[in-house]
Amino acid sequence: MENIEDKANTELENGARVSSREMTINMGPQHPATHGVLRLVLDLDGENIVKCTPYVGYLHRGVEKLAEHRNYMQILPLTDRLDYISSMSNNLGYCYAVEKLFDIELPERTEYIRTIVGELSRIANHLLWLATHALDIGAMTVFLYCFREREQILDFFERICGARLTVTYPRVGGLKNDVDKEWLDDVYAFTEEFPKRVEDYETLINKNRIWLRRTKGVGVISAEEAINWGLSGPVLRGSGVPYDIRKISSYGVYDKVKWEVCVGKNGDIYDRYRVRMDEFIQSNSIVRQCVEQIPEGPIMADAPKFTLPAKDKVLTDMEHLIHHFVLITKGPQTAPEGELYMATEVPKGEMGFFFVSDGTGKPYRMRVRSPSFVHVSALPKITEGEFVADLISNIGSIDIVLGECDR
Amino acid sequence: MEPLEIVEKLKGKFLNEIVDVTQFRDQVFVSLKKEKIVEICRYLHDDPDIYMEYLADLCGVDYPEKRYRFEVVYNLYSLRHNHRLMLKAQLSEDDPNIDSVVEIWNGANWHEREACDMYGILFNNHPDLRRILMPEDWEGYPLRKDYPLKGPEEEYKGFEELKDLHSHDKEWNIQS
Numbered sequence: 001m002e003n004i005e006d007k008a009n010t011e012l013e014n015g016a017r018v019s020s021r022e023m024t025i026n027m028g029p030q031h032p033a034t035h036g037v038l039r040l041v042l043d044l045d046g047e048n049i050v051k052c053t054p055y056v057g058y059l060h061r062g063v064e065k066l067a068e069h070r071n072y073m074q075i076l077p078l079t080d081r082l083d084y085i086s087s088m089s090n091n092l093g094y095c096y097a098v099e100k101l102f103d104i105e106l107p108e109r110t111e112y113i114r115t116i117v118g119e120l121s122r123i124a125n126h127l128l129w130l131a132t133h134a135l136d137i138g139a140m141t142v143f144l145y146c147f148r149e150r151e152q153i154l155d156f157f158e159r160i161c162g163a164r165l166t167v168t169y170p171r172v173g174g175l176k177n178d179v180d181k182e183w184l185d186d187v188y189a190f191t192e193e194f195p196k197r198v199e200d201y202e203t204l205i206n207k208n209r210i211w212l213r214r215t216k217g218v219g220v221i222s223a224e225e226a227i228n229w230g231l232s233g234p235v236l237r238g239s240g241v242p243y244d245i246r247k248i249s250s251y252g253v254y255d256k257v258k259w260e261v262c263v264g265k266n267g268d269i270y271d272r273y274r275v276r277m278d279e280f281i282q283s284n285s286i287v288r289q290c291v292e293q294i295p296e297g298p299i300m301a302d303a304p305k306f307t308l309p310a311k312d313k314v315l316t317d318m319e320h321l322i323h324h325f326v327l328i329t330k331g332p333q334t335a336p337e338g339e340l341y342m343a344t345e346v347p348k349g350e351m352g353f354f355f356v357s358d359g360t361g362k363p364y365r366m367r368v369r370s371p372s373f374v375h376v377s378a379l380p381k382i383t384e385g386e387f388v389a390d391l392i393s394n395i396g397s398i399d400i401v402l403g404e405c406d407r
Numbered sequence: 408m409e410p411l412e413i414v415e416k417l418k419g420k421f422l423n424e425i426v427d428v429t430q431f432r433d434q435v436f437v438s439l440k441k442e443k444i445v446e447i448c449r450y451l452h453d454d455p456d457i458y459m460e461y462l463a464d465l466c467g468v469d470y471p472e473k474r475y476r477f478e479v480v481y482n483l484y485s486l487r488h489n490h491r492l493m494l495k496a497q498l499s500e501d502d503p504n505i506d507s508v509v510e511i512w513n514g515a516n517w518h519e520r521e522a523c524d525m526y527g528i529l530f531n532n533h534p535d536l537r538r539i540l541m542p543e544d545w546e547g548y549p550l551r552k553d554y555p556l557k558g559p560e561e562e563y564k565g566f567e568e569l570k571d572l573h574s575h576d577k578e579w580n581i582q583s
Contacts, residue, residue: 057538057542064525227486228460230461230462230514243486248489338432339434340432340434341434341464341493343463352482354480364468367464369463369466374514374517377516377517378513381513406540407540
């Protein structure tokens, strides 16, 4: 109360007195601009945010608890529901972690297809991000353009696995289906067209004065602070830190194609936007090179105790039939004992899975390190001291999905 | 630097604190006593050759059968040197508290809140230790091994209570 009394009579430099007091308002959890069920309690001094307190947990489904009671194959569909905008990337992250735990060597064709779908998923995610972020700031047209291309990518996913959003396409040790020549040709045609589309988006907003005024110099976070807060993905790279797990880790075929890590400089909303726009082009180029290089071969790894055997072998061979039966009815019965952390670069940042395995077919502990959770935790740091109107563009720029944040 | 070299350096400084060192698929885990965790983290963060400036993750693990029931796992990574080290601090069931590392990495803030929410681990000197994912008046710690998967027998009534408190319901004769 004292604080309010003090504030109530602020004396200006010229001697005039104005009456002002702090106001506390509640934003969310049902609010179109919070991108999900995020609740923010804001202490405002006029238009300025004095204090921002995020409340999360409205979408908490206990994925980590559920995982302790399911075997390694059954957990896979749960990971779709973490970041439902780019479920393919989550699936891949989970599969790579489990494969590292089981020490499964993947066939080359699988790695190529996984890289293709992973990068398509990144493009789809960034398209949705650009669409909603621009809409938040007031650019309606971009929204419609972005959804046109996103639709094409979702159609690609539908053709290989039947689902558009919650795909569950990869499997531990491989993939559900192989892709055919026709699909690859269509993806290749898409990659030829897509850079022109990115140019279209850029002509719509790059020279838009409202867009520039609302993004340049707003929501700045320095490189040191971004690292200290544990930020990752385009948000960290927007601050000028060239940290991309695809470059340093050994998953996928990222070492066999040419691409660059996209880095910003100033750490403001505009630079995060630039990083994602550049990633469109890089991801597109990765997909294109993968389609050009993809070899023929099997898509499932040869690890009969952990991966489903091929159908023709099940029908002709006793051993494979037994493995198939045990895996379907009971799941994997053993796993190497140990602890392991494996991170992958999903569109939103560093998605890490930490497993404690006690040797049984179920994980003793599965921890999901989700980028959105960390990014929401840094939201007060980014927004405090700024205008309440910029809060919307700040939430958009860190690209959060609450399903992944709350798990 | 290889993770095992870091462990050797760490042993030179804090030999009495280290309980065990394990290795699995190129990742090194160091089990520690909890008392000097902030000093150890500070050393790993500040030393120019180690320089763990990035706290990738922090989480709790529950082992009901072990002497030290809880473990807090610190996942440290160095962007500058590209190496990773995992620390595991051991906590007993009677005294599940450990010093907070928020002063070193701001990113630890919410991770520690979550570990507190899910396991009941208390972090000393934490700036804002509240429940984060569960409602504030929730009883029990969901990720503990003795907590049932289906949740408590009695269903959470928070929302119903709120509705009862709402005096307008009776005034306006709203059927709930």
